[in-house]
Amino acid sequence: MSAEIVDGRAVSAAVRERIKKAAEGMDVKPGLAVVIVGDDPASHVYVRNKKRGCEEVGFRSWVYELPENIREEELLSLIDKLNAESDVHGILVQLPLPDHINEETVTERIAPEKDVDAFSSYNAGRLFKGEPGLIPCTPHGIMVMLEHYGISVRGKRCVVVGRSNIVGKPVAQLLLAADGTVTVCHSKTKDLASVTRDADILVCAVGKANFITADMVKPGAVVIDVGMNRNEEGKLCGDVDFAHVANTASYITPVPGGVGPMTISMLLENTLLAAGNIMKNEQR
Numbered sequence: 001m002s003a004e005i006v007d008g009r010a011v012s013a014a015v016r017e018r019i020k021k022a023a024e025g026m027d028v029k030p031g032l033a034v035v036i037v038g039d040d041p042a043s044h045v046y047v048r049n050k051k052r053g054c055e056e057v058g059f060r061s062w063v064y065e066l067p068e069n070i071r072e073e074e075l076l077s078l079i080d081k082l083n084a085e086s087d088v089h090g091i092l093v094q095l096p097l098p099d100h101i102n103e104e105t106v107t108e109r110i111a112p113e114k115d116v117d118a119f120s121s122y123n124a125g126r127l128f129k130g131e132p133g134l135i136p137c138t139p140h141g142i143m144v145m146l147e148h149y150g151i152s153v154r155g156k157r158c159v160v161v162g163r164s165n166i167v168g169k170p171v172a173q174l175l176l177a178a179d180g181t182v183t184v185c186h187s188k189t190k191d192l193a194s195v196t197r198d199a200d201i202l203v204c205a206v207g208k209a210n211f212i213t214a215d216m217v218k219p220g221a222v223v224i225d226v227g228m229n230r231n232e233e234g235k236l237c238g239d240v241d242f243a244h245v246a247n248t249a250s251y252i253t254p255v256p257g258g259v260g261p262m263t264i265s266m267l268l269e270n271t272l273l274a275a276g277n278i279m280k281n282e283q284r
């Protein structure tokens with residue numbers, strides 16, 4: 001193996017340490033409200049980890065567990081209540097929601113300044129325009145990892161495979177804002193391997209195990225694997241054929257232990273930022 005393994009757990013720990021210190025110096029305790037609907041076990045694990053993350057950095061947190069059959073209006077009125085609550089600086093509704101609830105309506109109902117997942121049109125628009133705002137957590141975590149390892153994006157050829165609103169598109173915007181030359185690929189891209197082989201920095205967010213093979217990677221490339229899949233043995237794995245790509249890449253993120261641990265840390269970062277912004281606005 002020649003690639004350096006990017007240790008997302010270590011970077012995440014450093015980020016949380018910094019957040020904890022910053023929170024200690026604030027006049028109010030940042031507070032995060034998490035809303036979960038139904039009893040999907042994976043979603044409950046994510047929510048528990050978010051609550052634990054808050055405790056670790058000294059934030060307040062509240063978890064609202066709502067039944068699967070709750071009406072959309074009831075969920076929206078809880079969001080309205082949390083929007084108006086001065087102790088709550090960040091609001092997150094755990095996705096996916098049951099089919100009878102419109103995710104778009106719910107996401108857009110969260111006050112933009114408390115939208116710590118940054119999925120709203122307001123925050124997506126700020127990111128598109130290169131204006132400061134809340135940034136989606138997983139893409140932001142990728143940028144923080146690159147910076148931590150001293151990997152400059154400026155002038156590099158960056159290829160993002162995947163164009164979802166929560167990973168592919170925002171990470172492409174962030175790489176562009178960092179002066180990368182960015183190409184975004186998707187399921188209709190022709191001759192994908194010829195595009196990915198051009199990448200100095202390759203980000204893969206597809207959701208298919210072993211999708212990126214060594215022949216698709218330029219020797220010396222930085223490979224960021226966002227995928228979270230289960231292989232045939234039921235083991236968690238990414239989109240990249242790690243064992244072989246690690247012989248070609250210069251840096252590679254493992255799964256687990258790469259991008260994943262960064263996501264909750266960046267949620268905490270957004271909550272800290274939201275608390276600071278809300279306090280500043282109240283003092284005006």
Ligand code: NAP
Binds near residue numbers: 138161162166167
């Ligand atoms: P998604 O919404 O399903 O998007 C997948 C993207 O992959 C789509 O843009 C799709 O193209 C593209 N794609 C599918 N097949 C392809 C192919 N053969 N060639 C090229 N592109 C192809 O998924 P997502 O929400 O972005 O998530 C992607 C992965 O990241 C999943 O495994 C997810 O679990 C993981 N994830 C991890 C974290 C974390 O914290 N580590 C956070 C979020 C997501 P089209 O647009 O053309 O359909």
